[in-house]
Amino acid sequence: MLLAQITDCHVTTADRKAYRIVDTGAALRRAVDALLALRPSPDAVIVTGDLAYDGRAEEYEVVARELGRLSVPVLAIPGNHDAREPFRAVLGRRFCPAEDPVFLQFSYELGGTVLIGLDTLLPGSDAGTLCPARLAWLERALAAARGRPVILALHHPPFATGIAHMDRIALTNAEDLERLVRGYGRVERVICGHVHRSVQTLWAGTLASIAPSTAHQVELALDPRAPSCFTLEPPGLHLHARLEGGGLVTHLLPLGEWPGPYRFAEYAA
Helix, strand or coil, X not given: CEEEEECCCCECCCCCCECCCECHHHHHHHHHHHHHHCCCCCCEEEEECCCECCCCHHHHHHHHHHHCXXXXXXXXXXXXXXXXXXXXXXXXXXXXXXXXXXXXXXXXXXXXXXXXXXXXXXXXXXXXXXXXXXXXXXXXXXXXXXXXXXXXXXXXXXXXXXXXXXXXXXXXXXHHHHHHHHHHCCEEEEEECCCCCCEXXXXXXXXXXXXXXXXXXXXXXXXXCCCCCEXXXXXXXXXXXXXXXXXXXEEEEECCCCCCCCCHXXXXX
């Protein structure tokens, strides 16, 4: 099983750049090109939020055109830059098989693994939350997984990263999610977006990670007084692969062009 994760695309319309600097549409196109070139191809792609820059229907139309080039299932959940109604209207069940009439979340079978996507969007806030209704839905989804391994995807990380301005707008009620993750016992990954950096930690008895943005990155600034800044460091995506022995490993794939690959045997001194 190979699951590709992209996140924080922040796609604008063709006549506009994000923050007046970043061509996020071109960045998503580059990410999709990289996914199309992967061998073996991923079994599915998960997009962990902030697909659009302002949550406008025109932006989701650009997203749909790019993601529509992929022949594998593409599953998306919202982030704080998204808006549920235009997200649902444009992307619909093609990219989010949500059955809930309010929240954009789903449970999806993926080769013996259950991929659960959560909606942590809190309108009017950059932080995220899981209200009682969403927590109850997750509890039912975990029960329906019946002990199978689970990958849990959400936009807002439930753990601190040390980047203070991002930690202030993380998941507001992480302890409620932690209770359910620990109670189920077979959540193998908690995968997130939002922070625009590749980050890993142990949380709730499992491995939790954040994938880098396909576009701009948040500056790595661990001084709690540091201002909120972004950089044009190389973007990337995460690949979550289940190996033949049953283990789940995660790889970082930078996006861009560089020399190589070179065969070691041909260039050894």
